[in-house]
Amino acid sequence: MNTIICGLQWGDEGKGKIVDYLTESADLVARGQGGNNAGHTVLANGKKYILHLVPSGILWGDKTCIIGNGVVMDPVGLCKEITTLEEQGITITPELLLISDRAHVVLPYHRELDAAREAALGKNKIGTTKRGIGPTYADKANRIGLRLADFQDEETARELIDIRLQEANETLTRYGLPTFTTDQVLDEVRPAIARLMPHVTNVIPTLHKAWKENKTILFEGAQGSLLDIDFGTYPFLTSSNTTAGGACTGSGLPPTAIDRVIGVCKAYTTRVGSGPMPTENDELSAFFHALGMEFGATTGRARRCGWLDTVLLRMAVMVNGVTDLAVTIVDGLDERESLKICVAYDIDGERHEFPPATRSGWDKATPIYEELPGWQTDTTSARSWDDLPENAKAYLNRLSELVGAPVSFIGNGPEREQTIIV
Structure with a gap:
């Protein structure tokens, strides 16, 4: 039985605990949207784990965990999270954690743009975590973002960042903030990207193979339905579809594969x-x-x-x-x-x-x-x-x-x- 777990409020509903509890009977656990602005706290085996991008299923040690194409991924943040989990005794290998090559990448200028725009709103601020999630999704919608696949060839990434920085730096200058060079951006993310590349793949065939083999897939939603870009309390919401439909568009598995939706x-x-x-x-x-x-x-x-x-x-x-x-x-x-x-x-x-x-x-x-x-x-x-x-x-x-x-x-x-x- 393939199950979507989604939050029904403004996030923080305890989805991580429910996912962790149901993972025992699952073969794969997948994330389909959001970024490291979300936080799932799980208490297991006498320890407290705080997860931001890594699916909660990683705590079981024998489940395939997938970060889907709908997630916007801060490579530096994800590497720090992996390091913390490994220090807590959690094994994370390229076989246990797969990352979609179509996932968009949060880059340093996204975080600065996020903070600048939030400050400019003053008393009307949205209340974002200033982690660059909104600007990254905006770049995705504007078709000027960078995906993990673009970093498989650094020259391609360099060309795309060169183009994007022309506008980003103009915006940062207007707010009186420091600008970026392409080398600065690449120098910050290059080690993290290199560490993550063994995990990067086309996850769609993996999900479909599991579906056809009647394996159990658990979709772990991030945030909550009232933060959904379409159905939430606009404009005080996040930049992705946090409802059940986002699990399908954010992973590549169709709605016909879903058997159950658990709302937390x-x-x-x-x-x-x-x-x-x-x-x-x-x-x-x-x-x-x-x-x-x-x-x-x-x-x-x-x-x-x-x-x-x-x-x-x-x-x-x-x-x-x-x-x-x-x-x-x-x-x-x-x-x-x-x-x-x-x-x-x-x-x-x-x-x-x-x-x-x-x-x-x-x-x-x-x-x-x-x-x-x-x-x-x-x-x-x-x-x-x-x-x-x-x-x-x-x-x-x-x-x-x-x-x-x-x-x-x-x-x-x-x-x-x-x-x-x-």
Whole structure:
């Protein structure tokens, strides 16, 4: 059974944990979009692993992991990540990690352009990680980007960088920032590219061969549906398709190969960076931060926290074609006396059960809540549905009813074994 795992909120839903848990029965694990602006934290074998570009399946040691064509790849960042994993005892060989030769490369000027444009937006900034992801995807769309295949011949890469730097340097000069020479760019990335080249290949035949041989492929989504370039809270989003469709276009495997879509959401809502968040609640944010929870794996930024928003989840379930829900960090609500679920928005006196497209609509969206009793019981030792408190079951059942998909997995702690299959 080939499965796409995607986030249903603004990222940070705990996808890495779910991917890691399901990888035991998988043969291949693939990433199809995003870059090292994403961060997946996995606790396994008594260790904490933070992954940005490498699929979580690498922690198992015997799975083929693929970075697909839809990913934008910072070669220096990826090499640092590989080194860190190897220092933690993880084996990474060209047989275990394959990188698409069609993946676009994040180059030093992309990071500078990202930071410059974010600074220029001032109070309207998007809240990017300033890692060059947006400018790299922009170059891809403008057909002026460089792919890994272009670095197989350095002279080809040099010619393409020469052309691209003419415009990039003009932009950097306009912002009063240092410019780049082609030699500077190549000198920075050359050692990393050389180290990665044994992993670089055409991954499409590998994926199709596995599909035809009835092997199990797991697609690991990065970020979340509400950051999708088409369906997210525009313009406060990322530059790729983070929904299930992006797994196909970002890997080369067709939709007909997909059997299941697991949508991952927290039992509440979080967001990092700018943009609308109707259910944001300062008291709930302070509650989680005081527990040492809800800080970004990539940037360390404190996440904005709020009550569960099923208006957003309802849309995300539809867009992704979710067949199963995985609800994580249910234990985060263990101490709460009562819980709120946003079931609709009030916008100018009208009830809306789906999110608005207009920016003014987001500004006016007021949550309409249902209140449910909390369970005030430690759930971290639960290993089955029956072990959960009745109020926790009622909360999860109401979530399922409101968004239109069944709860199939429950995360009640950070460890691999703290995952309940319903």
